[in-house]
Structure formats: structure tokens, C-alpha cells
Amino acid sequence: GAGLTLRLEGRLATIWVDEFARAVGAAMNQDPHVTLDLDGLSYADARGVSVIRNAIDRGARLTRASQFIGALIDGN
Numbered sequence: 001g002a003g004l005t006l007r008l009e010g011r012l013a014t015i016w017v018d019e020f021a022r023a024v025g026a027a028m029n030q031d032p033h034v035t036l037d038l039d040g041l042s043y044a045d046a047r048g049v050s051v052i053r054n055a056i057d058r059g060a061r062l063t064r065a066s067q068f069i070g071a072l073i074d075g076n
Helices: 015-030 046-057 067-074
Strands: 004-012 034-044 061-063
Touching: 004 015, 004 046, 015 034, 015 046, 034 046, 034 067, 046 061, 046 067
Parallel strands: 004 034, 034 061
Antiparallel strands: none
């Protein structure tokens, strides 16, 4: 199929990290072609970044990440 897109908005921190981890895990189990649209994501804490990196390692693609979010994910 065309794949699934998960769109993140706001802050990926504290309790929202667990919710996102569940959502991305379920999406990737349903369809291996998952895209994470990070256009609305303004911040991610260390756990949030770790979940995003894990999704990338599992084959998720990123789109529309700001320079700030991209730097967090890249570890810069």
C-alpha cells in the first residue's frame, strides 16, 4: 500500500512518549511503510528522540522535521 503517516504536533515528552511509542509500534506492525511527519513537532525529550530513532532503525521515514528537531534526532 501507500503506507501510513503519523503526524506529530506539539511536545513529545513525558506521558506522550509512551503514547507515541504505542502508536508507532502499532502502525509499523500494520504497515512497514510508515512516515513520521514532524512538521508540527516543536520539542522532543530524550525518550521521545529515542523512540523516533528506534522507528527510523525499524524503517520509518521522516518528513518535514525542523532544523531543531533534526538536530535532536541526529544527536547534534
